Amino acid sequence: MRYSKNLVLFSLFAVNLVDQPAPEVEIAQGRLSGKVSDDGSYFEYVGIPYATTNHSTRFQAPGPPPTWKGTFKATDHIYMCPQNSKFGRVGREDCLTINVYVPTMPAQEGPMPVMVYIHGGAFALGSGGKFVYGPDYLVxxxxxxxxxxxxxxxxxxxxxxxxxxxxxxxxxxxLAALRWVKKNIAAFGGDPDNVTAFGESAGATSLSILIASDAADGLFQKAIIQSGSSIANWAINRKPVWVYSLIAKQLGYDTQDPHELYNIFKDLPVKDFLRTRPRKPLDKFFDTQLLHLPCVEKPFPGIEPIITDMPFNMLERKKLNISVIYGSNSKEGLFLIGEETPATVNERNGRYLFASDLEFKTEQEAEKAAKEVKEFYFGEETIDMTKILNMSDLYTHLYFEMPSLIESEVVIKTTNKPVYNYYFDYGGNRNVLKVVSGYRSAGGACHADELFYLFKTDFWPNFVEIWNRKDSKTIDTMTKLWTNFARYGNPTPESVTDLPQWSPSSREGLKLLYIGEEVKMGPVPNPEAYEMWRRTFLTYRRKKVDN
Structure with missing residues (x-):
């Protein structure tokens, strides 16, 4: 019956009857209506509230999802959570909505695999909307x-x-969104026991944290972690109260008392949060300027924590029962050097080229480690704008590539399922972030460039994959690998004959699938940098946070 209805709807679209309704769906909250996508290939149900947040839950876990009488129209534009943008301050505080995209005519009967995407954006930007994350290539x-x-x-x-x-x-x-999926996705034809969570950058780091946390157990069976890691130096706010005292100071308050800070912020209009952008004063360690990051939580009765210890410690202790794909892009740092100036580059001189996720017994130890890093990337010369591409390599390795590889090694020891690694090196017309960063002609892939071979976007020309065979092939390769993994737990099962076998890594060593103009297996990229950062991190990593 469902497939007959699908065929009728598709036929209606084919004669230009647009905005046809999708089949209504009954979930725990009530009845939903959706619509057919513009090309008729999928049903979309968007803007569904999966939890509630308001003044009473500010800074706390969200409340339960709302219920309704009648039929909820899940066809509206997605609301964004409050954030700054090039168009000014956008979003609203009540923003916890979820979007479900269902193929109209699946080839096989039975429950379908489910892929839940966690967007990136430095924990400060972005949304789950189709403007960036159109599902067309994956569905x-x-x-x-x-x-x-x-x-x-x-x-x-x-x-x-x-x-x-x-x-x-x-x-x-x-966590609430993943629980909503577990509870409701069967109503859309999905398999609640075959869920793959995937995310990029801050979304990948979030997913890495969720893997380590007991709170997310059983909510997904597979994970794809793209250019992010919970053990990266930018994943954890190691001085959170101090950070929010800086924000309070911009508002005219001088305190580091957490209760006083809470009283300042609890009724603060959202627009006032968004206008505060303090710069952290620099010390010897060169931490990022990101303000709003996850933290290690203190225990409180009746409050479910997610991060109970440093993520490395959590991962090391956790007995995992999920399969994971980890990966990064070859030129991640191009995105970050686009904002550099002679002044900011010069700030690296005389400081450590690593962050305060490392700790040393003596200043001499720290200086020795810093000297090794500095000479590896810049030799004996002063760091200046002529070395900007060296700085890009440093950012690539320090923030993304090495944490991903090191975390992979930890997880391989704790899971009974396969762990796969990839290295995305393709440079095509859909490398959006490389273009935006001003390095269109550079080889390789910038931070987030792989996303545009997985998702169709509203803001970038989508006709290029039609006439650019290489881009089209890369879209096909990426989406096949990702969805095969979601379906089978193996990105290249025996039925796949047009791609090389993607072998999992093991305790004996990491194996990577290189995704470029050619797709092939290979060893760890940049092995000398890898050995240096691996040795430095494992020797000097900070084992706890002093809250």
């Missing part, structure tokens, strides 16, 4: 795609180490 492989919003910035990540603001509200939104 054609007969998987259900789910995207969603979560709270960002101070509203999502204020951590004051008190019950009123314990931290990680944005991660708890993600």
């Amino acid at each position: 054609k492989h007969d998987v259900i795609i789910v995207t969603f919003n979560y709270r960002l910035g101070a509203l999502g990540f204020m951590c004051l180490n008190i019950k009123e603001a314990p931290g990680n509200a944005g991660l708890k939104d993600q």
